[in-house]
Amino acid sequence: xxxxxxxxxxxxxxxxxxxxxxxxxxxxxxxxxxxxxxxxxxxxxxxxxxxxxxxxxxxxxxxxxxxxxxxxxxxxxxxxxxxxxxxxxxxxxxxxxxxxxxxxxxxxxxx
Amino acid sequence: xxxxxxxxxxxxxxxxxxxxxxxxxxxxxxxxxxxxxxxxxxxxxxxxxxxxxxxxxxxxxxxxxxxxxxxxxxxxxxxxxxxxxxxxxxxxxxxxxxxxxxxxxxxxxxxxxxxxxx
Numbered sequence: 315x316x317x318x319x320x321x322x323x324x325x326x327x328x329x330x331x332x333x334x335x336x337x338x339x340x341x342x343x344x345x346x347x348x349x350x351x352x353x354x355x356x357x358x359x360x361x362x363x364x365x366x367x368x369x370x371x372x373x374x375x376x377x378x379x380x381x382x383x384x385x386x387x388x389x390x391x392x393x394x395x396x397x398x399x400x401x402x403x404x405x406x407x408x409x410x411x412x413x414x415x416x417x418x419x420x421x422x423x424x425x
Numbered sequence: 426x427x428x429x430x431x432x433x434x435x436x437x438x439x440x441x442x443x444x445x446x447x448x449x450x451x452x453x454x455x456x457x458x459x460x461x462x463x464x465x466x467x468x469x470x471x472x473x474x475x476x477x478x479x480x481x482x483x484x485x486x487x488x489x490x491x492x493x494x495x496x497x498x499x500x501x502x503x504x505x506x507x508x509x510x511x512x513x514x515x516x517x518x519x520x521x522x523x524x525x526x527x528x529x530x531x532x533x534x535x536x537x538x539x540x541x542x543x
Contacts, residue, residue, distance in 0.1 A: 347527075348527045348528040348529075350525075350527075350528065350529035350530070352470070352530075354470070358535070359520070359533040359534060359535050359536070360462075360470065360520070360522075360530075360533050361533075362525060362529055362530060362531045365525060365526045365527060365529035365531075366526060366527050366529070369526070371525070371526075371531060401469075403469060403470050405470075405472070405528070405529070405530075406528070407527070407528040411487055412472070412484075412486050412487060413472070413475055413484040413528075414460075414472040414475065414484075414528055415472065416462075416469060416470045416471060416472055417469070418469045419469035419470065
């Protein structure tokens with residue numbers, strides 16, 4: 315069981331926007347601005363999309379954006395494209411016996 | 426270009442041992458925190474272990490603490506994961522990753538497959 319909770323799947327049509335949530339506690343998501351998001355195409359290396367809740371690394375499209383409210387962080391993908399179909403994971407620093415936690419992952423289907 | 430190349434994955438019996446390696450290039454390895462992340466078949470990503478740039482600070486997930494040992498050789502730009510007393514539930518693709526800003530991971534390898542089965 316993952317420390318952070320994500321919906322198992324989301325879907326959207328090309329051009330639409332979707333949002334993936336990541337719910338934790340005050341010991342992780344809610345307590346720190348250390349949430350990051352990753353895109354993972356099966357068989358390939360995961361890719362960092364967002365760090366520190368809202369920041370995009372160089373080279374990442376501005377179609378990807380992050381936010382946080384309370385214990386829930388969110389990743390929004392606007393202008394959906396076919397190549398966005400992938401698994402998406404959130405991650406956060408956690409003030410527990412472990413150091414870092416991942417969400418269970420969300421499969422995005424572009425219809 | 427940052428490159429991370431894992432090796433050492435294999436089929437091993439329960440209770441056995443294995444050492445994974447991750448060869449780094451394209452960045453100053455000795456200045457960067459490194460970590461291991463795994464993905465079991467049909468499951469999500471799971472953080473395994475993190476090591477500071479000097480190796481002085483080390484962290485493990487509860488699921489591997491006491492069985493796995495992370496280490497690094499900064500003279501060889503290589504990260505290691507010694508895995509002992511392996512269990513079926515350790516079966517996974519193991520990725521090494523470079524720490525990016527804060528607690529993010531901004532570069533990943535392609536992964537190496539570890540299968541624990543009799």
